[in-house]
Amino acid sequence: MQIVILKNSAEVAEYGANIFIKQLGKKPDSVLGLATGSTPVSLYQSLIRANKEQLISFKEVTSFNLDEYLGLEGTHPQSYRYFMNQQLFEHVDINKANTHVPPGDAENPIEACVGYEERIEAAGGIDIQLLGIGRNGHIGFNEPSSGLMSRTRVKTLTKATIDDNARFFAEDEYQPHLSITMGIGTILDARKVVLLATGENKADAILATVEGALTAACPASALQLHKNAVLVIDEAAASKLSDCDFYKHIEAENQKLLARLAK
Ligand SMILES: N[C@@H]1[C@@H](O)[C@H](O)[C@@H](COP(=O)(O)O)O[C@@H]1O
Numbered sequence: 148m149q150i151v152i153l154k155n156s157a158e159v160a161e162y163g164a165n166i167f168i169k170q171l172g173k174k175p176d177s178v179l180g181l182a183t184g185s186t187p188v189s190l191y192q193s194l195i196r197a198n199k200e201q202l203i204s205f206k207e208v209t210s211f212n213l214d215e216y217l218g219l220e221g222t223h224p225q226s227y228r229y230f231m232n233q234q235l236f237e238h239v240d241i242n243k244a245n246t247h248v249p250p251g252d253a254e255n256p257i258e259a260c261v262g263y264e265e266r267i268e269a270a271g272g273i274d275i276q277l278l279g280i281g282r283n284g285h286i287g288f289n290e291p292s293s294g295l296m297s298r299t300r301v302k303t304l305t306k307a308t309i310d311d312n313a314r315f316f317a318e319d320e321y322q323p324h325l326s327i328t329m330g331i332g333t334i335l336d337a338r339k340v341v342l343l344a345t346g347e348n349k350a351d352a353i354l355a356t357v358e359g360a361l362t363a364a365c366p367a368s369a370l371q372l373h374k375n376a377v378l379v380i381d382e383a384a385a386s387k388l389s390d391c392d393f394y395k396h397i398e399a400e401n402q403k404l405l406a407r408l409a410k
Contacts, residue, residue: 148370149377149401150357150394152385156345157189162379163277163343164193168203170275170339176207178267180276180334181235182287183212183227186343187277191235198239205241209270211263212248213278213287214328217301218321220252225315225322227251249299249327256327260299264333276337280344283307284352284365288328295361295369297330331369340376342367344384353380354387 153159167190170177181187197203212227221228228248236246247266253259267273278286283305289297290305304324316322334340344353355365357378362368370376385391 148357148373149398150385150388151377151379151398152391152395153379153381155381156186159343159345159379159381160187160189160193163187163190163341164197166339166341166377166379167194167275167277168197171203171205171208174274175204176209177274178270178272179208179210180273180329180337181210181212181231182277182279183214183230183234184279186279186345188234190277190343194235195238205239208241209245210241210247211267211270211273211329212246213276213334214326215249215251216323217251217253217256217325217327218323221248221250223251225320249329251323251327253327256301260301260327263299263327263329267333273337275339275341276334278334278340278342278367280342280349280352280356280367281308282311282348282352284355284367286331286334286342286367286370288326289331289334289366291364291366293331293363293366295363295366295372296332298333299327299329302326302328331366335369335373338375340370340373342370342376342378343380344378345381347383347386349380349384350387353378353384357388 153162212231215227219226236243249263250259280286283291288302304326309324356367359365359368361371
């Protein structure tokens with residue numbers, strides 16, 4: 148796991164955005180795995196800017212989002228489809244027909260999950276998957292106890308996640324307690340994974356992800372198995388790691404080596 152510790156959330160967003168900008172420069176028809184939540188919003192803003200400045204194009208991009216609330220239509224303001232339209236898709240030159248979010252209004256959610264996996268496979272698999280992390284270590288909506296090889300399926304949300312996300316719903320509004328989410332196995336199949344985390348309230352989850360055991364109790368710890376996973380985190384999210392200086396030293400050495408090889 149590559150661990151990049153930066154000063155603040157603005158630097159995290161910029162670093163993360165540059166990974167995606169480079170990816171699209173190298174492969175304009177990339178298959179992107181996208182995420183929702185508040186953490187990736189600034190990264191999406193950087194991508195929108197880069198698109199407007201014609202540094203990158205989304206014309207040939209296909210995208211697959213991690214998850215969706217079960218029971219919400221894509222037009223519902225709290226649905227993740229709506230979020231993606233608002234935060235990214237409507238501001239860049241992407242062909243909306245090539246954007247995929249699990250269907251929260253599927254009549255048969257079980258079949259819809261199988262179909263989602265088939266579409267990812269037909270697109271050639273995900274080149275680069277963006278992730279946030281829940282306070283309990285969830286990725287997508289893979290809550291603690293999720294199978295480490297799981298595929299896209301219906302998942303019940305924990306009370307902690309429902310409470311954390313309650314801020315997005317009005318008090319009298321229906322808040323779903325079920326979701327459709329890519330599985331941990333689906334995420335691990337992506338050729339590259341970029342997890343962003345900022346703020347002190349993510350410090351325990353980051354500690355468990357980086358230094359804890361590989362366990363379904365912390366779904367993000369599965370990234371320890373990934374060949375090409377990078378964690379981009381700020382000082383606050385890194386604050387419980389045992390040796391931040393060592394992680395920073397490794398990263399500085401990595402960068403030196405890359406700079407030497409690029410000459
Ligand atoms: N399903 C999403 C996750 O994909 C996201 O990582 C998490 C953290 O969100 P935030 O970035 O707002 O802390 O929230 C939700 O539960």
